[in-house]
Amino acid sequence: MVCAQAITQSEGMPKCCMFSLSPKIMPNSILKALLWIYLRPVEEPTTVFIQISHLKSLSEGNNHSRIRAQKIDVNARTNSWQHIDMKQLLQLWLKQPESNFGIEIKAFDANGNDLAVTSAESGEEGLQPFLEVKISDTGKRSRRDTGLDCDEHSTESRCCRYPLTVDFEEFGWDWIIAPKRYKANYCSGECVQKYPHSHIVNKANPRGSAGPCCTPTKMSPINMLYFNDREQIIYGKIPSMVVDLCGCS
Template sequence: IMTFLIILLFLVFCCGFFTNTAEVNGSSPEQCSACDFREHSKQMRLHSIKSQILSILRLEQAPNISRDMIRQLLPKAPPLTQLLDQYDPRVEDEERATTETIITMATEPSNPVAQDTLSSCCLFSLSPKIQPKNLLSAQLWVHLRPAHMVSTVFLQVSRLKPGKEGNNTRVRVRSLMIDADAGASSWQSVDIKTLLQTWLRQPESNYGIEINAFDSEGEDLAVTSSEPGEEGLQPFIEVKILDNPKRARRDLGLNCDEESAETRCCRYPLTVDFEEFGWDWIIAPKRYRANYCSGECEFLHLQQYPHAHLVNKANPRGTAGPCCTPTKMSPINMLYFNRKEQIIYGKIPSMVVDHCGCS
């Protein structure tokens, strides 16, 4: 529905532009400057992309997150570094992209009861997109400081519950025995899918968890707070959820470059740079190939688009004819911060124009 509305709005603008230009200049659309119109189409495409991203992510405006803040918030952890190292901004086949990854860092408790119950770490605010029926996996990632000597580290994760007379109640969730080398820090992951399902079904039971990682000398090696030199090493949850793909309609069309003299409806290259937008909250891609449509839709050209030809004949005399619009679009994968400073890795639909046509 979102894709249809965006294409429809572009179509209305496109047709209106041709009509208004002809009325103001007293000339036909064929006499308009192709270069000027192409530039106008490009700017409209950029504006459409910005509006579409904010609309899909349900944001009234772009999150106000600075580059310095991003450096502090980004976990220096395997799941994120792997995404960035092997990042593929383009989803070639929509039907293969069936999962979305949400990374949530620990937050300060806003509930006074939870604040009293939570001794040290950690409380997690779950995204409403995560539901029991679409939850595929959930991993808690914990960073361990270097041990002074080779030893066995006992990593324990406990669920916190309010007890009687204000006493804390701890329910052990997972325990791991880890062989640690001297002087080597590491990231450790713990499966907490069952715990997350409990929180989702009973949100009022989410009072956070307690994390400890004691070595043979009784020292707690788990990083649970942001101390100087340990920025980006706080615990976080990596959740994978199921995403329902939709089949994209395939079509053909002309491809042109900026130096082309083609006047017919054609697809032109356009690279979107999010840093030029000032959108530092988008972690990756920083730029991607979006493309745009521009050109004229002449009567003879319409014969290869039977539906558009019939619509054109049915239009009353004097109304605008078919316009050059996207006939096939595809998504991109995007890694970004939402307004709650959660890291989301997901698919943004209809971000790349694959083919253009007259409709």
């Protein structure tokens, strides 16, 4: 998963939004692309019309075409994040980079007020639109260090890496936007004592040493998109979330 935050545009252009896209994103590798928009609270329940317009030219600020329109019901005094599918437009941008002049975001309530937060005004820092993109892993993986991989059908008793998928929704962690689940893996199995000294120490003083344990020897991070306690969207790299290699230590 990759994430791009909205960039403020130049004077004379709509406030939002341009996105700086990662070179890792290729048109055919996009599995999902969502535009996240934060709506300001309203005094009474209302229907909001979210309009996303594609800007066609930098020299003509009014030259744009509507590409998405969505109607939602909003409760009174409730802040909310909404998302809109942007996969087709993102693929167009990547295939035709010259067509990427950004988008204009509007979210009108029944009284004509625009509720969309599109810039970092005072008190609204961290609430700008985000583009969440999930891509397929089509690149070649680097060769793994030595280590055993097993599954639930394996009869291997030695220290081994087993697959494990963590589902955040099962935990009730709705503050995590993406990924909703990921492959964490875990280590399990027996470790043979490598040195005679370890065996002798255990014989002489069983409580002094538990011997080698099957444990992660290599781990990697994951990228995560989540809400903090101020309802701001945070995108960051969380370290040591995936077990890549198991060994005895």
